[in-house]
Amino acid sequence: xxxxxxxxxxxxxxxxxxxxxxxxxxxxxxxxxxxxxxxxxxxxxxxxxxxxxxxxxxxxxxxxxxxxxxxxxxxxxxxxxxxxxxxxxxxxxxxxxxxxxxxxxxxxxxxxxxxxxxxxxxxxxxxxxxxxxxxxxxxxxxxxxxxxxxxxxxxxxxxxxxxxxxxxxxxxxxxxxxxxxxxxxxxxxxxxxxxxxxxxxxxxxxxxxxxxxxxxxxxxxxxxxxxxxxxxxxxxxxxxxxxxxxxxxxxxxxxxxxxxxxxxxxxxxxxxx
Numbered sequence: 533x534x535x536x537x538x539x540x541x542x543x544x545x546x547x548x549x550x551x552x553x554x555x556x557x558x559x560x561x562x563x564x565x566x567x568x569x570x571x572x573x574x575x576x577x578x579x580x581x582x583x584x585x586x587x588x589x590x591x592x593x594x595x596x597x598x599x600x601x602x603x604x605x606x607x608x609x610x611x612x613x614x615x616x617x618x619x620x621x622x623x624x625x626x627x628x629x630x631x632x633x634x635x636x637x638x639x640x641x642x643x644x645x646x647x648x649x650x651x652x653x654x655x656x657x658x659x660x661x662x663x664x665x666x667x668x669x670x671x672x673x674x675x676x677x678x679x680x681x682x683x684x685x686x687x688x689x690x691x692x693x694x695x696x697x698x699x700x701x702x703x704x705x706x707x708x709x710x711x712x713x714x715x716x717x718x719x720x721x722x723x724x725x726x727x728x729x730x731x732x733x734x735x736x737x738x739x740x741x742x743x744x745x746x747x748x749x750x751x752x753x754x755x756x757x758x759x760x761x762x763x764x765x766x767x768x769x770x771x772x773x774x775x776x777x778x779x780x781x782x783x784x785x786x787x788x789x790x791x792x793x794x795x796x797x798x799x800x801x802x803x804x805x
Contacts, residue, residue: 539654540712544570547716550723562726565683566719569661569690573715576694578784581702592782594692595757596789597796598685602752604794605685608801610671610745611725618738619711627727629746635664637754653697654705657714660693664751665721667744673726674737681800687718688793689755757786 547570554563614622636659668683694715698708730737759782 536621540709543713543716544722547719548565550720554723556720557726559676559723559726561676561678561680561683562722563719565668565672565680565687566665568684569665569687569718570715571695572687572691573711574697576691577698577708577711577715578697580695580700582706588778588782589785591692592757592759593789594695595689595755596786597793598689598692599752599755600759600790600793600795601685601688601757601797602748602793603790604744604797605682606752607746608797609682610741610748612670613675614738614740614742614745615739617734620738621735622738622742625742625743625744626746626749628739628744629752630747631746632743633747633750633754637750653700654710655661657693657697657711658717660751660754661690661714661717661748662721665718665748666725669722669725670728670730670740671744672722673728674730679804681797681804685797686751689751689791690715690718692770693755700708718754754789757782759786769783 547566551563551566554560554566611622611626614625616622664686668686672678672683694711697711701708701710730740759779
């Protein structure tokens with residue numbers, strides 16, 4: 533029998549408490565983004581838990597749409613802000629974010645091989661959620677006029693991530709409700725980080741916004757649908773033997789979905805600008 537964890541429900545309670553603070557502060561955009569992130573991953577939990585037969589097409593399109601939207605949003609809404617503050621330091625910030633994102637992912641993968649009393653899947657997703665939440669909170673806390681498109685695109689990967697993670701946890705007879713921790717983690721970190729005031733110096737703001745763009749670009753590339761042996765998509769396949777032919781067809785869907793995700797952000801910008 534799967535042992536239930538109290539970590540996820542406790543995180544939901546914490547998010548509810550911080551939401552009252554966000555309401556009193558009037559940070560409605562940040563509050564909305566936080567709960568969209570939570571709802572997307574929370575919805576993915578039961579869907580993944582009851583899909584043990586595997587739905588690779590769903591995962592490819594979910595990851596593709598989300599990652600395409602994230603890449604486009606980071607490039608359109610954060611990179612220009614960083615360059616506008618300071619072209620050189622903004623560029624260094626983008627590079628720093630990409631390199632730090634890669635380093636943290638690599639270190640996290642190494643830690644996953646250690647015998648720790650934490651679930652590897654939930655730990656990796658929680659680290660992703662907290663880092664994204666911190667940066668979302670800082671960005672929206674210092675740019676209250678920024679539209680919600682960026683934040684919603686950044687958290688759009690939570691749905692397919694929750695779906696794939698829940699599938700993996702149930703398959704390994706683990707409690708999928710632990711994923712409520714990374715689901716709530718974005719909002720918890722974002723609301724707290726929104727209290728951080730950046731210095732007015734253009735160089736400092738260029739580095740920070742560039743770093744945010746780099747981190748989000750790394751996260752987006754990390755969630756690009758990889759139709760390869762050993763990937764999340766391959767884990768959902770129900771075929772036996774050589775799966776290369778099916779993976780090749782899924783790669784076409786991966787390209788189409790990422791393109792459509794970017795186009796969706798462009799269309800939303802045209803409608804809301």
